[in-house]
Amino acid sequence: MKYLILFLGICLFSCNQDKKNVVADYKTNEVEKVQTQEPAISLEVHDFNGIEKYLSFSDEKTYVVNFWATWCGPCVKELPYFEKLGATYQSDNVEVILISLDFPKQYESKLKPFIVEKKLQSKVVLLNDVDSNSWIPKVDENWSGAIPATLIYNKEKRQFYEQSFTYEELETELKHFLN
Amino acid sequence: MKTLKTVFALIAVVTLFSFTAINDSGGYEIGDIATDFSLENIDGKMVSLADFKEAKGFIVVFTCNTCPYAVAYEDRVEALNKKYADKGYPVIAIMPNNTDVKPGDNMEAMQARAKAKGFTFPYLMDQGQKIYPQYGATKTPHVFVLQKTKKGNVVKYIGAIDDNYQDANAVNQKYVENAVDALLSGKEITETKTRAIGCSIKV
Numbered sequence: 001m002k003y004l005i006l007f008l009g010i011c012l013f014s015c016n017q018d019k020k021n022v023v024a025d026y027k028t029n030e031v032e033k034v035q036t037q038e039p040a041i042s043l044e045v046h047d048f049n050g051i052e053k054y055l056s057f058s059d060e061k062t063y064v065v066n067f068w069a070t071w072c073g074p075c076v077k078e079l080p081y082f083e084k085l086g087a088t089y090q091s092d093n094v095e096v097i098l099i100s101l102d103f104p105k106q107y108e109s110k111l112k113p114f115i116v117e118k119k120l121q122s123k124v125v126l127l128n129d130v131d132s133n134s135w136i137p138k139v140d141e142n143w144s145g146a147i148p149a150t151l152i153y154n155k156e157k158r159q160f161y162e163q164s165f166t167y168e169e170l171e172t173e174l175k176h177f178l179n
Numbered sequence: 180m181k182t183l184k185t186v187f188a189l190i191a192v193v194t195l196f197s198f199t200a201i202n203d204s205g206g207y208e209i210g211d212i213a214t215d216f217s218l219e220n221i222d223g224k225m226v227s228l229a230d231f232k233e234a235k236g237f238i239v240v241f242t243c244n245t246c247p248y249a250v251a252y253e254d255r256v257e258a259l260n261k262k263y264a265d266k267g268y269p270v271i272a273i274m275p276n277n278t279d280v281k282p283g284d285n286m287e288a289m290q291a292r293a294k295a296k297g298f299t300f301p302y303l304m305d306q307g308q309k310i311y312p313q314y315g316a317t318k319t320p321h322v323f324v325l326q327k328t329k330k331g332n333v334v335k336y337i338g339a340i341d342d343n344y345q346d347a348n349a350v351n352q353k354y355v356e357n358a359v360d361a362l363l364s365g366k367e368i369t370e371t372k373t374r375a376i377g378c379s380i381k382v
Contacts, residue, residue, distance in 0.1 A: 071247045072378060073281075101376055103247065103345065130343040133354075136374040145339075146318035146379040162317070164379070 041112055045104075045126040048135035054097050054125060055139060055151060061093045062154040062177045064170075067127075067139075067147050069101045070114045074164045075148040079118070081167040085174060086122045092178055096122040101147060104128050152177055206315010209371045212331035213239070213323065216310045218273065218303035221290045226301045228271070228325075228332055235267030236326040236335070236362060238355060241305075241316040243274050244292045245283040246378035249319040251344050253296055256320070259340070259355060260300040268324070268359050270300035275311035275319070276381040278304075284381075311380060318377030324358045335362060338373035 044050075057063060066082050068075035079098070086096035098120065102111045107126065115124055129135055136145050140160035143149055150161045150170075154177055161173070207213060215228045228237060240256055242249045260270035278285040286304055293302045305311050314323055315337075324336035336358035341350040354373045361368040 069247075074379060074381075130345050130349075131351075132344075132375045133339060133342055133352075133373040136376070143374070144317040144321075145374045145376045147376060148379065162379075 041115060043107070043124060043126050045128050047129040048127065048138065051099060051125065051127050054099065058155045061095050062152065064094060064096045064174065065099060065151040066096070067099050067101060067149045069147060070110050071102070072147050078148060078165050081165055081170050083121055084167060085170055089174065094174065098122050098124045100124055100126050102126065206313065207323065207334045207337065209334055209337065211334045213325050213334050214313050215332070218305060218310065220301045220303050221286070221293050226303055231269060233267065234269060234327060236324065237332065238263060238268055238270045238359065239323040239325060240270055240272045241275050241311055241319055241321040242272050243276050243284045243319045244288050245281050246319045248344055248377045252320050252340050255340055255347055257296065257298060263359055266363060272300055272302045273305050273310060274302065275305045275308060275316055277308060280381040308382065316380060318379055320377060322355055324355060326362050336368055336371050339375035344375065
């Protein structure tokens, strides 16, 4: 029993850590949080076969595809940069797609409230496919599997990044894809 | 002149990125000799691979307290040690994160976690973060199976523990067990490198 309490304590502690980061990043949204109702959003959940189309569109757009999860600190930290990038470069035919690797059991309890609370504008798609050894190389041969990870591509060019971004770094990379 | 400066700045950034990329994909390949180390364990003692005189090899697991994927695999890492330590392949867990960034991974937290979960393997702190880059670990959990030879500890397997992080009962491929079983019976390892999602190591 003692161990259980300790275990829960540690869980709570690590969750709090994550929350602290989120709050720090989104302080301006604090007020709206109170008004947030039960999230009534539906999300697409796919295995990798269903996700593949998002990695291989061949239209005129440039796609910025970010692999993330609400439990991933650096992912949450850089999420506003992807949002800003999507908004800023919308007129340049840029689309940001956020592929969440959250655990299915947390879709309702954590992911959906997060999306509502942060008012995410980019398209969020859920990837639930446990056999990651088979699909990670299909995203990029050099991806070890660590997140955050980002793919930028259009019909001419494709570049994969296993790293975190600042907004400036992200913008610099995107500009390589825009003429 | 200003354009020139911008160009130089761009070149600098691009160069930086390419170096980062090289570092990211660096580390050991199958067949390389893995470095030994002397890292502090949760009991305060320093631990090296050389201390394990009887070992035939090692299951080195880069892991931590705070990554949900690492947490999902804790019981399975413990089970690996229970199954293979006596057969000559003990688990050596190393916590690679910068604890300033992740206080939930500091020594006290590691001790508490190990106690709560009843870890029977060493849980070492990569103080100064010198060891994980040499191995080429990029995330938690990230496993390196080593075989002790006269030349040193040879890297035999790199990657994931198995193919289902969500449900231990629904696993189809036990990659690490397959690798160690092959080494114990003198057979070729069929899958020497696998990949799984994990949390990036915090620097």
